[in-house]
Amino acid sequence: ARKVLDLAAEKAGWGTPLKPAAGMRAGRGVALMHVFGSYIAQVAEVEVDADHDVHVRRVTCVIDCGFAVNPLTVEAQMEGGILFGLSAALWGEITLANGRVQQSNFHDVRVMRMNETPRIDVHIVPSGEAPGGAGEPGTSVAIPAVVNAVFAATGQRVRTLPIAGQLEKS
Numbered sequence: 001a002r003k004v005l006d007l008a009a010e011k012a013g014w015g016t017p018l019k020p021a022a023g024m025r026a027g028r029g030v031a032l033m034h035v036f037g038s039y040i041a042q043v044a045e046v047e048v049d050a051d052h053d054v055h056v057r058r059v060t061c062v063i064d065c066g067f068a069v070n071p072l073t074v075e076a077q078m079e080g081g082i083l084f085g086l087s088a089a090l091w092g093e094i095t096l097a098n099g100r101v102q103q104s105n106f107h108d109v110r111v112m113r114m115n116e117t118p119r120i121d122v123h124i125v126p127s128g129e130a131p132g133g134a135g136e137p138g139t140s141v142a143i144p145a146v147v148n149a150v151f152a153a154t155g156q157r158v159r160t161l162p163i164a165g166q167l168e169k170s
Contacts, residue, residue, distance in 0.1 A: 003125060004041040004062040005032050011123055012043035012060035020047050024055075029148025031141045036133025038065040039125075042082070044145035045118075048153045052167035056086055056118040056146060063122070063137065066129035074134040075122045081138025082120055087111040089143045092162050 008030065009015075020026035024047040032041045045058040061078050068074045091110035095102045103109045147158040156167055 001032060001034060001039050001041075004039045004064050005030070007123060007125065008032075008041035008043050008060055008062040011062065011121060012045070012058075014043060018045060023050050024048060025153040026057075027149045027152025027154070029145045029150070029152055031144035031148060033137065033141050035137050035140050037130070038063055038132035038134065038137050040064075040137045040141050042138075042141045042145040044142070044149040046146060046149040046153055048150065048167065052165075054090060054146070054150055054163055054167075055116070056090075056149075058119045059086075059121070059142065059145070061120065061122045061138065061141075062125060063134065064125035064127050064129075065132040065134045065137075066127050067131050068124050068127075068134075069131060071124055074124055077134040078122045078138040079120050081135055081140075082142045083112050083117065085139035085142030086118075086146060088139070088161065089146045090162055091164050093164075 018026040026047050028043055028045050030043045040063045043060040044056060047055045047057055059082050061082060063078060065074060150163060151157055154167055158166060
């Protein structure tokens, strides 16, 4: 756990100042988990605009999934999991009416678009341990990393998801 956390902080430039675009507030957040047999840490960098919309600019991910049988597949799985987690954190609301879920497919479920996709850096810790998970862990850690970054940028804690529409004007 310590190895992935330290490497994530190093690769993300933790402790160095962020330079947000004009009119934006910026913050970095970190999260660490041991999940599905893997240790994973992520650092998310966000900007929050004047309308309180959150823009994820970069995610640095470090995973120790044991022996990475196919490192390119691990990297791709982490990237996809991160994007799934970011979409859920930012917009993933599920609404019910008369006991039924109203969203049925991608036409009414917001997912991150290509032009919204942040830079994602994945680093795999070399290991001789038994292979662990490499799909779900990316999703699991992206959400707390982003909400911690939102707090760093705004001073406001996010207590429920999705984040969209929750931030107060300051």
